[in-house]
Amino acid sequence: MNAAVDTRAPAPIVQSDPFTREFMDDPYPGFAAMRAAGPVLWSPQYGCYIVARHDDVQRVLSEWQTFSSAAGVGLANFSKEKPWRPPSIVLEADPPLHTRTRTVLARTMTPGVVKALRERFEREAEILVDRVLDMGAFDGITDFAEHYPVKVFPDALGLPEKGRENLLPYGSMVFNSFGPRNEFTEAAMANADSVRGWIMANCTRKALGKDGLGAMIYAAVDSGELTEDEAGMLVRSFLSAGVDTTCNAFGNLLWCLATHPDQWRKLREKPELARNAFEESLRYEGPAQAFFRTTTKDVEIGGIRIAANEKICAFMQSANRDPQRWERADAFDIERRVVGHMGFGTGIHGCVGQPIARLEGEAVFAALARKAKTIELAGEPKRQYNNVLRSFASLPVRVTRA
Ligand code: OVM
Numbered sequence: 059m060n061a062a063v064d065t066r067a068p069a070p071i072v073q074s075d076p077f078t079r080e081f082m083d084d085p086y087p088g089f090a091a092m093r094a095a096g097p098v099l100w101s102p103q104y105g106c107y108i109v110a111r112h113d114d115v116q117r118v119l120s121e122w123q124t125f126s127s128a129a130g131v132g133l134a135n136f137s138k139e140k141p142w143r144p145p146s147i148v149l150e151a152d153p154p155l156h157t158r159t160r161t162v163l164a165r166t167m168t169p170g171v172v173k174a175l176r177e178r179f180e181r182e183a184e185i186l187v188d189r190v191l192d193m194g195a196f197d198g199i200t201d202f203a204e205h206y207p208v209k210v211f212p213d214a215l216g217l218p219e220k221g222r223e224n225l226l227p228y229g230s231m232v233f234n235s236f237g238p239r240n241e242f243t244e245a246a247m248a249n250a251d252s253v254r255g256w257i258m259a260n261c262t263r264k265a266l267g268k269d270g271l272g273a274m275i276y277a278a279v280d281s282g283e284l285t286e287d288e289a290g291m292l293v294r295s296f297l298s299a300g301v302d303t304t305c306n307a308f309g310n311l312l313w314c315l316a317t318h319p320d321q322w323r324k325l326r327e328k329p330e331l332a333r334n335a336f337e338e339s340l341r342y343e344g345p346a347q348a349f350f351r352t353t354t355k356d357v358e359i360g361g362i363r364i365a366a367n368e369k370i371c372a373f374m375q376s377a378n379r380d381p382q383r384w385e386r387a388d389a390f391d392i393e394r395r396v397v398g399h400m401g402f403g404t405g406i407h408g409c410v411g412q413p414i415a416r417l418e419g420e421a422v423f424a425a426l427a428r429k430a431k432t433i434e435l436a437g438e439p440k441r442q443y444n445n446v447l448r449s450f451a452s453l454p455v456r457v458t459r460a
Contacts (some may be wrong), residue, residue: 065143069100069362070110076348076373077237077445085347085448086388087133089376098370104133106350106369110376112383112400114359115354118351118372120405125351125370128152132236132350132446135369142235146298147291149407156406159292163410166271172413175214176421177250182210183421185428187326191459198316203309206422211300211414215293216270217260224256229302230444236349237445246444253280261293271296295447300411304418306345306442307336307450310380314339314390316435316455321392326460329427335392338420340401341378342390345447348373349403374400375448431460 073095074081074088088377092099092110098109109118118125130136130150139251145151148159186206208225227246231253234246259265263279263286275292278284284292315322315335325331327415353368364370377400381387402409409415426433437454 060171066458067311069364070096072099072101074391075103076108077240077242079441079443082443082448083441086379088378089373092373092376093380093382096289096362098364099364101371104369104371106133106298106371107364108371108373109359110380112380115372115374115377116404117359118370119349119374119400119403119407122356123150124357126152126354127156127351129367130350131364131371131407133238133371134235134272135367137352137367140252144291144412147288148295148410149299158283159288160406160410162275162283163295164293165278167410167413168276169413171271171274172417175210175414176417179210179211179417179421180425181295182206183425184429186422187425190455191429191457193333195233195454195459196458198312198455199305199309199442199450200452202312202455203305203449203453206308207301207304207418210418211296211304214271214414215296216267217297218265221256221260224253224307225297225301227253228257228297229305229447233300233302233422233446234444240445242443242445257294257297258290259451261290261297263289268294296398296411299409300414302447303345304415306447307340307415307419308422309450310343310345310448311336311339311419311452312433312455313439313450313453314343315423315426316433318390319434321390322433325423325427326431328425331392331426332424332427333416333420334394334396336395336416336423337392337399338392338394341384341394341399343448344375344378344399345449346401346402346403347375347446347448349407349446374403429460430457432458433457 088109097114101108109115113336127150154380208222212222230246231250234243263276272293275289279286281288300431325335348371350369350371353364353366355366357364379387402412434456436456438453439450442451
């Protein structure tokens with residue numbers, strides 16, 4: 059030990075447990091306390107560090123050489139414990155592997171591809187909105203938020219219809235597994251084998267249609283960029299990251315609109331605000347709360363020293379409400395300049411699917427803005443508890459037609 063060790067400012071101890079129902083019911087006071095306590099906190103309970111201020115979250119997610127993803131982006135350190143599934147070759151990877159796989163994924167999300175999907179996505183959005191308007195009173199989660207992403211994105215991939223009910227349970231397994239082993243992880247892992255079996259079976263070239271995004275991934279095998287197994291793993295990434303996330307984003311934005319009548323009025327007056335409203339909801343009530351990184355060397359954050367091979371949890375949803383970064387951080391404002399939010403993460407691992415997520419959000423909420431007159435809660439929302447994804451299990455809503 060050298061002398062410098064003794065002068066290290068110790069990280070303050072985190073005072074709350076973010077992986078509990080109590081915290082998830084209203085995480086914002088907890089996030090504010092984390093931001094106030096210091097640039098980096100230590101959780102003795104989980105044996106990890108936590109950053110919760112915008113600039114520190116941004117730094118941890120941006121400096122991939124120091125804050126690695128290869129040992130997993132959840133609490134589990136893959137250098138110490140066996141991962142619950144073969145690691146993702148894009149999410150749970152660093153360059154150069156990450157660069158090669160990300161390049162192939164990004165090719166399936168270009169403006170040209172998005173443009174070709176737009177018409178279909180808008181048609182399905184109209185169908186969805188007409189259906190809930192006919193219902194009048196509906197559940198914003200099961201009748202609305204969970205319908206559309208489970209339909210349009212798998213359609214675009216070329217995934218068979220049969221068995222799609224496995225997609226949301228798989229998302230729940232994946233995202234809960236980034237957190238500690240607790241009651242939420244346990245519950246998500248019920249039926250794990252059959253859900254995982256369906257997912258893996260439907261990632262193959264044979265299972266996928268000939269002209270979807272899945273086929274574009276397999277085209278990279280034919281051009282020598284990927285092995286056949288790697289292509290299957292990248293399709294798995296689509297199914298892991300592309301369905302549960304958007305469903306939760308839809309539920310959260312619907313809740314925002316139903317509980318902020320002034321913002322709903324603005325959106326009705328200008329349906330072209332739908333794209334920014336979706337973006338603002340990713341800041342104000344983003345589904346993805348946090349991802350972890352692992353230090354590759356000794357590093358200092360805000361004067362606090364962290365050793366190599368330590369886990370750091372970067373609370374993106376806290377960064378999204380940091381008053382040092384945002385004016386009126388706790389106000390939902392669909393006209394806000396919202397660039398710089400952490401709802402899609404940032405850096406080399408920033409959401410590769412964001413063009414498609416935005417297309418989905420814009421299509422659905424612009425249709426809602428055009429066709430609905432009023433929207434309000436019709437009962438108490440029920441929270442969905444998940445270690446990483448923030449969302450509702452049930453959201454009773456009442457709408458009237460314009
Ligand atoms: C993956 C994956 C899984 C979950 C999330 C994600 C946010 C990626 O399997 O690659 O990105």
